[in-house]
Amino acid sequence: MSNEAVVHAHGAVTTHEGHGDHHHEHHHHETFITKYVFSQDHKMIAKQFLITGMVWAVLGGLMSVLFRLQLGYPDATFPWLEDILGKWAKGGRITPEAYYALVTTHGTVLVFFVLTAGLSGTFANFLIPLQVGARDMASPFMNMLSYWFFFAASIVMLSSMFVETGPFSGGWTAYPPLSALGDASPGSKIGMDMWLISMALFVVSSLLGGLNYIATVLNMRTKGMSMTRMPLTIWALFFTAVLGVLSFPVLFSGFILLIFDRNFGTSFYLSDIFINGVGALPNEGGSAILYQHLFWFLGHPEVYIILLPAMGMVSEILSVNSRKPIFGYMAMIGSLFAIAILAFLVWAHHMFVTGLNPFLGSIFVLLTLLIAVPSAIKVFNWLTTLWRGNIRFTPGMMFAIGFVSLFISGGLTGIWLGNSALDIHLHDTYFVIAHFHIVMGVASMFGMFAGIYHWFPKMYGRYLNNTMGYIHFWVTIAGAYLIFWPMHYEGLAGMPRRYYDYSIWESFKQFAELNRFISTVAMIVFAVQLLFLFNFFYSIFKGRKVTTLNPWGATTLEWTTPIKPGHGNWVGEIPEVHRWAYDYGKDGKEFIAQTTPVGADESHH
Amino acid sequence: MSHSVGHEETHGGGTSEIKKVTIILSVLTIIELALGFWMIGMENKGLILAIKGAIIILMLAKAFYIVGYFMHLKHEIKNLIMTIVVPLALFIWFIIAFLADGNSFRNLRNTYDPYFKEQSTIKVEKKEHGSHGAAAGAHADSTHKSEGAVENKH
Amino acid sequence: MATTTTATTTKLWGGGKSPFNVEYGKLMMWYFLMSDAFTFGAFLISYGTIRFSTNGWPDPNEVFKSFPFAPEGVNAPLVFVSIMTFILIISSVTMVLAVHAGHNMDKKGVVKNLIWTIIGGLAFLGCQAWEWTHLHHEGAWWGSNPFLNADGTASSTNFTNYFFTITGFHGFHVFSGVIINIVMLIMTLMDKFEQRGHYLMIEKAGLYWHFVDLVWVFVFTCFYLV
Numbered sequence: 001m002s003n004e005a006v007v008h009a010h011g012a013v014t015t016h017e018g019h020g021d022h023h024h025e026h027h028h029h030e031t032f033i034t035k036y037v038f039s040q041d042h043k044m045i046a047k048q049f050l051i052t053g054m055v056w057a058v059l060g061g062l063m064s065v066l067f068r069l070q071l072g073y074p075d076a077t078f079p080w081l082e083d084i085l086g087k088w089a090k091g092g093r094i095t096p097e098a099y100y101a102l103v104t105t106h107g108t109v110l111v112f113f114v115l116t117a118g119l120s121g122t123f124a125n126f127l128i129p130l131q132v133g134a135r136d137m138a139s140p141f142m143n144m145l146s147y148w149f150f151f152a153a154s155i156v157m158l159s160s161m162f163v164e165t166g167p168f169s170g171g172w173t174a175y176p177p178l179s180a181l182g183d184a185s186p187g188s189k190i191g192m193d194m195w196l197i198s199m200a201l202f203v204v205s206s207l208l209g210g211l212n213y214i215a216t217v218l219n220m221r222t223k224g225m226s227m228t229r230m231p232l233t234i235w236a237l238f239f240t241a242v243l244g245v246l247s248f249p250v251l252f253s254g255f256i257l258l259i260f261d262r263n264f265g266t267s268f269y270l271s272d273i274f275i276n277g278v279g280a281l282p283n284e285g286g287s288a289i290l291y292q293h294l295f296w297f298l299g300h301p302e303v304y305i306i307l308l309p310a311m312g313m314v315s316e317i318l319s320v321n322s323r324k325p326i327f328g329y330m331a332m333i334g335s336l337f338a339i340a341i342l343a344f345l346v347w348a349h350h351m352f353v354t355g356l357n358p359f360l361g362s363i364f365v366l367l368t369l370l371i372a373v374p375s376a377i378k379v380f381n382w383l384t385t386l387w388r389g390n391i392r393f394t395p396g397m398m399f400a401i402g403f404v405s406l407f408i409s410g411g412l413t414g415i416w417l418g419n420s421a422l423d424i425h426l427h428d429t430y431f432v433i434a435h436f437h438i439v440m441g442v443a444s445m446f447g448m449f450a451g452i453y454h455w456f457p458k459m460y461g462r463y464l465n466n467t468m469g470y471i472h473f474w475v476t477i478a479g480a481y482l483i484f485w486p487m488h489y490e491g492l493a494g495m496p497r498r499y500y501d502y503s504i505w506e507s508f509k510q511f512a513e514l515n516r517f518i519s520t521v522a523m524i525v526f527a528v529q530l531l532f533l534f535n536f537f538y539s540i541f542k543g544r545k546v547t548t549l550n551p552w553g554a555t556t557l558e559w560t561t562p563i564k565p566g567h568g569n570w571v572g573e574i575p576e577v578h579r580w581a582y583d584y585g586k587d588g589k590e591f592i593a594q595t596t597p598v599g600a601d602e603s604h605h
Numbered sequence: 606m607s608h609s610v611g612h613e614e615t616h617g618g619g620t621s622e623i624k625k626v627t628i629i630l631s632v633l634t635i636i637e638l639a640l641g642f643w644m645i646g647m648e649n650k651g652l653i654l655a656i657k658g659a660i661i662i663l664m665l666a667k668a669f670y671i672v673g674y675f676m677h678l679k680h681e682i683k684n685l686i687m688t689i690v691v692p693l694a695l696f697i698w699f700i701i702a703f704l705a706d707g708n709s710f711r712n713l714r715n716t717y718d719p720y721f722k723e724q725s726t727i728k729v730e731k732k733e734h735g736s737h738g739a740a741a742g743a744h745a746d747s748t749h750k751s752e753g754a755v756e757n758k759h
Numbered sequence: 760m761a762t763t764t765t766a767t768t769t770k771l772w773g774g775g776k777s778p779f780n781v782e783y784g785k786l787m788m789w790y791f792l793m794s795d796a797f798t799f800g801a802f803l804i805s806y807g808t809i810r811f812s813t814n815g816w817p818d819p820n821e822v823f824k825s826f827p828f829a830p831e832g833v834n835a836p837l838v839f840v841s842i843m844t845f846i847l848i849i850s851s852v853t854m855v856l857a858v859h860a861g862h863n864m865d866k867k868g869v870v871k872n873l874i875w876t877i878i879g880g881l882a883f884l885g886c887q888a889w890e891w892t893h894l895h896h897e898g899a900w901w902g903s904n905p906f907l908n909a910d911g912t913a914s915s916t917n918f919t920n921y922f923f924t925i926t927g928f929h930g931f932h933v934f935s936g937v938i939i940n941i942v943m944l945i946m947t948l949m950d951k952f953e954q955r956g957h958y959l960m961i962e963k964a965g966l967y968w969h970f971v972d973l974v975w976v977f978v979f980t981c982f983y984l985v
Contacts, residue, residue, distance in 0.1 A: 133774070138783035211790050215783040223775030245794045246692060253801035257924065265902025266920040268805070272720075285915025287710055290808050293703055294801060344695045348702065357709035360702060577774065620859065627852045634848065638841050641984045645820050645836060657985040664980040668973055675855050675969045677962075684771065685779035689789055696800055703804045707811030715814070725814035728911040 030567075038148075040140035041567040045147050046126035047459060050452070052147075052154060053118020054533065060109040063102045065526050070094045072519025074503045074512075088166070096500045100169035101187050103498060105161065107172030108195070110441065112202055113157070115306040117150050119448050120244075123309055124213045124237040126455065130558035131231050133222025133577065135568045138215040142208045149205035153198045160194035168195040171498065173295055176269035176288050180261040183275050193262070196255055203248045203255075210248075213241035222557070224577035228333075229594065231556050231581040232326060235333050236312020239340040240305050247301035247344065254294030261286075289354050296347035303440050304343040308336065310447020311378060311407075314400040316581075317454050318382055320554045321397035322389025323590065325582035328381040335374035335381075342371050352420040353427050361420045368418035375411055379404065390585075394552075395469030396454035402477045403446040409481075410439025413488065428498075431491025434484045442480040449476075452536070457551050461564040462543030468535040472528055479525035483518050490514065555593050556581050626674040630667055637663050788963045792970045795932075799974050802928065803981055806921040815908030817918050819983050822899075822906050827889055840983045843886045844975065850879025851972040854940075858965040861958025866947060869961060873944045876968065880937040887930050891923070899923075922982060929971070929978050936971045939964050 039045060066085075069078065070093070077092035088098035125143065129136055137143045160167045169187030170178030174195065182189045217238045221230070257268040267283030269291045274280050319326040326332060349368045352361050382404045391397065413435040416422050426432060449472075456464050495508050502508040502515065550559040557577070561569050575595040583592040587603055640656050640663075647653055673679035678686055714721040771778045779786065810816055820836035829835065853875040860868025898905035904919040943964045952958045 138787065142787075207791070207794060211787045211794075214790055215787045218779070219777045219781075219783045219786055221774035223773070225774035226772050229774075242692070245790055246695065246797055249794045249798035250801040253798050253805065256928070257802075257805065260901060260920065260924060265916075266924075267902075267916055268809070268920060272718075283916075285809070285813060285917045287707070287809060287812055289706065289710060290703075290805055293706065293808070294805065297699070297801070345698050348706070355710070355713060357706055360705055360709065364702075620856070623852060623855050623859065627848070630848050631845070634841070634844055637980070637984060638837055641820075641837050660980060660984050664976055667976045671851065671969055671973045671976065675851055675972070676966055677858075681781070682771070682779050685781065685786075685789075688779075689793060692793060693796070699800065700804055700807070703808045704811050707808035710812040711814065714812070721814075725908075725912050727913070729907055729913045 038144060040136070040144045042125045042129050042137050042140065042143060043459070043565070043567075043569075045143055046122050048147050049117055049121035049125060049150070052151065053114050053122060054536070056109050056113040056118065056154065057529070058533070060106050060114060061526050061529060063106040063109075065523055066094060067099055067102045067106070068519040068522045070099055070500070071502070072516040074501045097166060097169060097186055099500050100171075100185075100498070101161075101167045101191075104169050104171055104187070105157075105167050108168075108199075109157070111172060111302065111306070112199070113150075113154060115441070115444050115448070116206065116244075116302070117202070119444060120237060120240050120305065120309045121147070121150065121209060122448075123233070123313060123451050123455075124209065124241065126459065127233050127558065128213055128216050128237060129220070130458070130561065130565075130569060131234050131556050131581075132217060132220060133225055133557050133574050134216060134220035135570070135574070137212045138220055139212055143212050146205050146208035146212065149201050149208065153201035153205060156194050156198035156201065160191045160198065163190050163194070165189040165191055167191040173292075173299065174258070175295075176258065176261065176291050177273055180258060180269050181273070181275070181281075182262065183278055196259055196262075200252065200255060203252045206244050206248050210241040210244040213237060214245065217241075222574045222577055225557075225594075228330070229577055229580045231312075232315040232329070232332055232336075233309075233312040235336055236308045236315070239336050240308045243301040243305050243308070243340055243343055247298045247305075250294055251298035254291055254298075257294075258291065289351070289356070292351050292354055293348065296350045297344075299350060300347040301343040303436075304339055306440055306444045307447075308339070310403060310444045310450075311336070313451040313454070314382065314403045314447050315378075315385075316556070317396050317400040317450050318385050318404075319582055319584065320454075320552050321392045321394055321400070322386055323392070323553075323584050324385055324389045325584050325586075326381070327384040327387075328377070329580065329582060331377055332381055335377040338374040339371065342367060342374070346371065349418055349420075349423070352423045358420070365418060365420050369415065371418075372411075372415055375407075379408055379411070394453065395464065395466060395473055396450045396452075398470070398473040399446045399450035399453060402473065403443050403450060405477070406438050406443040406446060406480065410435055410437075410443060414439060425494075426491060428496055429491035430487040430495050430497055433497050434487035434491060437487075438480065438484050442484070446476075449473075449532070454552070455558075456536075456539070456543075457546045458558055458561075460540050460543070461546050462539050463546065463551075464539045464543060465535050468531055472532045472535070475528040476525055479521050479528070482521045483525065486514050486518060550593075553591050555579075555583055555591050557594055560593065560595055622674060626670050630670055633663050633667050633670075782959065785959065785963055785966070788966050792966060795970065796974075799925075799928070799977070802921075802925050803977060806925065806981065809917050809921065813915060813917070815910050815912045815914060817904075817906040817914050818909035821909070822894075822918075823890075823983060825893055827893075837983065839886070839890065840979065843883055843890075844979055846879055846883045846886065847972050847975050850876045850883070851969055853879060854965050854968045858958075858962050861952070861961040864953075864958070866950075866953060869947050869952075869958060870944065873940055873947065873961075877937055877940050877944065880933055880940065880968075884930060884933055884937070887926065887933075891926075894919075894922075925978060926982070929974055932971045932974065936964075936968050939967060 034040075036044065039048070066081075069081075078089075079092040081089035081094065082092050085094070085098060088095055088101075094102070125137070128134070157167075165186040167187060168174065168179070168191045169185055170192070174192070178184045178188055179192055180188075182192070217230075217234060221227075257266075260266040261268050261270060261283075265283075267286040269288050270281065270283035270286045271288075273283060315326055315332060346364060346368045348356055348361065348364045352364075356364075386401070413431070417426060417432065417435055453464055453469055456462070490508075490511055493507070493511075495502065495511060499505075503512055546563050549561075549563060552559070557575065560575050562571060577594045578597045579592065579594055581594055583594075584590070586592060637660055640660055644653055644656050647656075678689065715725075771780075777783070777786070823840060824834050824836040826833055826835045826839050853872045857869050857872035857876060860866075860872060894900075899919045899922075901920055901923050902916055904914055904916040906914055906918065908914045943961055946952065946960065947958075952960065
């Protein structure tokens with residue numbers, strides 16, 4: 001809408017020349033405000049996204065610890081809980097309302113704020129200009145706005161936790177009528193309004209960011225950086241941005257209709273509703289399934305918005321640390337593309353039991369199972385990249401390998417759930433929780449950790465501590481499997497998700513011990529994430545200094561910049577690119593940087 | 606630089622093209638309106654459906670002329686055209702799946718929800734003009750109390 | 760996405776310049792409009808879904824049959840809305856002419872055509888305001904629908920709900936388009952574009968304005984015709 005006002009028209013079609021000369025070195029005066037707060041430098045914006053994302057990850061993780069406490073110890077009371085949560089934990093036990101609020105906010109925060117903004121916000125901002133060879137994003141100003149819209153969304157979401165009726169508590173998917181009727185539950189009152197405002201701001205943020213990423217990748221590549229010479233990180237981040245730009249608006253429309261249903265007496269999603277104590281509602285003619293369609297039209301691409309950046313970074317890190325070219329580069333791009341397309345066609349597999357037409361459902365089954373093909377291509381390519389590699393087990397590499405493991409484990413159960421016949425039994429059970437936490441939640445977190453360990457030297461000019469990194473990795477991967485593997489069995493036994501207390505159900509009493517075990521592991525894993533946080537902030541100031549330009553011996557452009565690049569990234573000319581990003585172990589050389597011209601006697605790859 | 610070189614060569618058209626497209630758009634709109642008038646009071650369900658189909662085709666034709674000529678897409682480089690037109694293909698499945706499931710939902714309710722079915726067969730007296738909010742339709746008989754709730758909400 | 764297969768595409772996609780020969784601002788505007796197309800698409804498809812899941816629906820020719828200053832009870836279906844449609848088409852034409860004048864560095868032509876476009880936009884908004892007021896007087900609003908289905912059965916409120924939401928959202932776009940055009944007009948008058956040496960901003964504003972017209976083509980068809 002008001003985009004036009006903020007888009008600066010640089011006349012030249014060849015973008016670098018018109019852009020570059022006032023950036024050569026960061027000689028323009030920078031105050032604290034323009035350097036650290038309202039920064040237009042993509043690297044600083046990336047760090048802002050990362051650290052905000054980390055704050056949310058801690059909050060979201062802490063929420064999961066709290067509700068795991070309830071699930072693991074349903075009969076116990078913890079007086080300290082009342083001290084920190086007040087009336088939400090009367091008598092030291094989390095109330096049902098608080099439990100649902102925690103579950104809902106945990107989901108919303110981790111899916112959108114951590115794994116969307118924190119992951120693609122960080123690495124798209126950081127890596128796209130550095131790896132395609134641009135001085136900054138296409139529009140640094142819009143890029144800055146993107147972060148501040150995210151910040152505003154964060155503030156609103158955070159505030160919603162402190163209102164009297166509590167934050168929204170109807171599940172992160174916000175299905176009506178729980179989300180549409182203020183009378184439905186305490187959390188459906190002002191908490192839900194704030195949730196919607198926050199999410200609307202988030203959509204704006206993601207749109208501003210996404211448009212920038214796309215325009216930068218297409219238009220701002222340096223000389224010689226053809227599309228097929230780009231590192232796979234850039235391809236993945238590019239498709240992520242495309243997914244976001246095309247699917248978030250649909251969610252936005254769904255939210256507008258929801259706002260009308262809440263506040264203006266419409267009935268887009270409401271029909272035949274009777275509320276205890278209120279009576280029959282006049283709203284008729286709407287369809288709650290419509291909301292689910294609109295939500296999942298975003299919601300499924302959202303899964304890939306979360307996953308693709310992790311896939312891209314893992315591809316890069318595996319190749320660099322195996323000292324081998326990525327196996328099947330074009331197949332990797334093709335499978336990313338196929339996943340991006342299929343992401344838009346399969347949304348209703350989240351809705352098999354809503355009353356969706358079964359014939360339509362069968363088409364969705366077919367399309368869903370098709371995703372297994374590009375996913376398998378990617379997995380085998382990662383494995384063959386590792387095969388006979390000269391592997392360096394850096395912490396970043398460990399997390400990248402962990403990602404592959406988790407993606408396989410979680411992806412396989414996706415094949416079960418994609419079948420509507422099986423889904424009738426498994427939907428809304430712990431099986432689903434296990435599936436999506438492994439394949440989307442933990443796997444993407446692993447991709448994010450891999451990225452942080454790998455590019456931390458570029459971000460701060462120092463290394464993260466390796467010992468703490470290895471402890472972080474081994475506890476997290478073991479913990480992830482110990483938490484989520486048993487949940488498959490609980491789910492197969494029919495244990496539904498989102499219940500407050502399973503000990504009162506005869507059929508689920510048998511899982512009391514298991515639930516306690518899961519909760520204990522969850523707390524240990526959470527504690528280890530705090531160790532990572534310590535490592536992160538300690539290393540920013542006290543970590544071992546990076547002394548060479550290219551510590552990992554990588555081919556890509558970001559390692560040709562100074563150790564701590566200023567705004568504008570390269571001193572002098574932007575380097576020209578002569579080859580693809582994966583010339584490792586070629587012609588007896590360990591690696592050949594993208595900037596090295598092709599020699600006369602060089603072999604073809 | 607005077608103005609970018611790229612735009613000179615991809616210019617295309619000119620005022621004559623603008624005139625031509627204006628006339629085409631006007632004619633298409635007039636045909637649409639004529640079809641619309643023709644449909645008024647028509648009883649033949651099949652013919653109505655055919656006319657509606659024709660109107661939708663005309664709508665797409667108008668969209669083509671606006672995007673192609675007014676928005677200049679036709680004169681852009683083929684790759685740009687592709688990056689814009691190809692993602693729009695997502696609308697095909699988007700529309701089919703949503704409408705098919707909407708239709709299925711109606712069939713479900715007609716089959717299993719006798720109240721829904723009944724409401725769509727009972728004819729209602731036309732309400733006087735200006736009876737604001739009072740005629741909110743289907744719930745006329747059962748929920749008089751909650752009528753007030755609708756009023757209060759806005 | 761087609762990548763390097765032939766010699767010409769290699770040159771285009773080789774980096775160091777835009778593969779589409781457009782500056783990034785225009786590219787972003789195009790992709791923003793794509794995104795917005797999905798917003799409107801989602802609205803219209805939701806409307807279609809609800810219509811498909813409902814047995815009856817009001818006849819637009821019964822609902823939209825009045826005309827300003829005409830006596831109460833006049834039966835003039837489609838007349839007023841066709842005027843609105845033509846206003847928007849003509850304003851789109853003047854916008855193309857403004858862009859065209861910008862290409863030729865013809866400041867006077869840009870100013871003249873921008874003013875006509877702004878007038879067209881305001882006229883459209885005026886028409887919409889009248890129509891909304893009229894319908895509101897008849898008792899139509901979000902959450903209340905005085906009209907019956909075409910077959911004489913009671914209608915749900917979703918007919919008016921969608922009508923006001925979607926035409927309102929479109930009207931909001933027209934409004935912001937008018938604001939953008941006014942900003943463009945002021946910038947032209949201040950010789951901003953003469954100094955820059957090009958009128959590319961007008962082109963981007965033009966894209967937005969045509970998109971608004973484009974959306975109306977769909978809204979008009981979905982609500983008034985079919």
